[in-house]
Amino acid sequence: MRQTSSLFALVSAAVVSALPAPHNEARQVDCCAILADVFPDKVNYPGSSRFSQETDAFWSSTCSLAPNCFFTPDVTAEVATAVGLLSSNECRFSVRAGGHHSSVGAASNIGGVTIALTNFKQRDVDPVNNIVSVGPGNRFHEVYAATDAYHKVAVLGRYAQVGTGLLLGAGLSYLNNPEGLSIDNIVAHEVVLANGTVVIASADSHPDLHKALKGGGNNFGVVTRYDLKIFDVPEYVLGAMPYYDNLTYHYHVDAAVNDKFTHILPQWGFNGATGQRESFTPFLYLKQQPTLPPSLQPWVDVPWVHNTIRQTSVLTPLAFENHDGYFNGDAQQQRTITIFADREFFHEVSDRFHQFAQSWAHIEGFYALHCKMPITPFMVQKSIENGGNVLGLEGIEEPLSILYFGVTARNIEDSEALFAAHEEFVENLRGIAQERGLLHRYIMWNYSAFNQAVIDSYGPDNVQFLKDVAEAYDPNGVFQNLVGGQKIPF
């Protein structure tokens, strides 16, 4: 178990001020005890093995924090009772699924209750109606394994251990080019509302809530089940190899647009210990074909050092392959901005990030990661066809690029200075993109830092819609005031 009490002492004052205020402290309400009265076996205190297990389930050490207890429900009715009790007693609480968001305070807290959805392992495949019903405690390799058995796949994240919280933000996936974002392929949410009632939100039932949850994060309730569309999996080829920026640009404006069966994830890393730049570009072709299609051929025509291209009809191994090297316990910060794809700026961004990364190579365990990921007009069109979301991307006429920047330090003590410099780097880049007319206002929830104004970036109409939905379903503002994370700017 990590030493959470000393860890949270190191979380910066800026971060602590972003956490929900301790509403009930003056009234000396013991929120864990209130839950333990009803669920004696499901409230886990420091010192118990379950508390340690749940503490260690966070990807970034900066996110572990120190709740007074973890509540570990098994079924929706237990979440409903607990949320009702926490709301009526004004208890601070958090909701955690896979623990992979790097935003401090998004899924844990100091001195409150963290609801860990670990036990929600439902993954029921309906191959006739092409739906998989997924409990929020699953990691993506578990969902891939369930659908692999039917030669089907949902529009999921690409890494094995990442959790279903991804489905509340946007969701970049192998299937984005043909099917759109993950959120746009959710047909129903089962949600526990602030007052402890349970609703199904879908196109036919509470459609406003259903839409609000497509990008609205944890602002409306606790999702206890997602019903996701699934698609047939043909044979396909995939690989991992170095990339050039020109190929990345080509992917954004050509392959992702014109050959929708391609998925490419160009990543560039810098390892502080070795001083080496590393490139790895997992790719996937979602159509059965014996040889590489023209859209992918250029990626193998450049020199590569490692290559795992093969034909397969299951995706679980790929999810594990991608996740290799990503483990829990280091201090992590992710930040993102969105630009219009631009060949020259792509080069410049990579060079600038390399320079930035080199200046932090001395930090123990330092790693820097940068990716460029497309959002195409077709993906936005798919969203509209599927009922729409709240991201505010409608109307784009050319591909956008989600620019991702991540930094890692082994020791939390090194993180404050590193994270501040990382923020300065990304904000500076945003300024340059803006000056050149390349900036798009969207900030992707999934890769955002705690102090990036994600919901504001959706635009005023969507912000107003989210406010209206929050007021309708959570009139007392429980999920605004007692639960941390990206909040609606009221």
Ligand SMILES: Cc1cc2nc3c(=O)[nH]c(=O)nc-3n(C[C@H](O)[C@H](O)[C@H](O)COP(=O)(O)OP(=O)(O)OC[C@H]3O[C@@H](n4cnc5c(N)ncnc54)[C@H](O)[C@@H]3O)c2cc1C
């Ligand atoms: C190694 C790695 C790989 C990644 N790969 C991808 C990728 O391929 N595509 C992509 O789009 N993103 C990716 N991400 C980003 C990912 O989408 C986010 O980290 C996402 O938050 C992960 O969900 P989680 O359940 O693990 O997170 P958590 O930290 O548990 O939750 C994130 C947020 O969602 C809220 N939340 C979670 N579940 C619920 C629920 N059931 N009800 C209400 N609120 C809830 C939490 O309160 C928290 O605020 C990756 C991240 C990492 C670290």
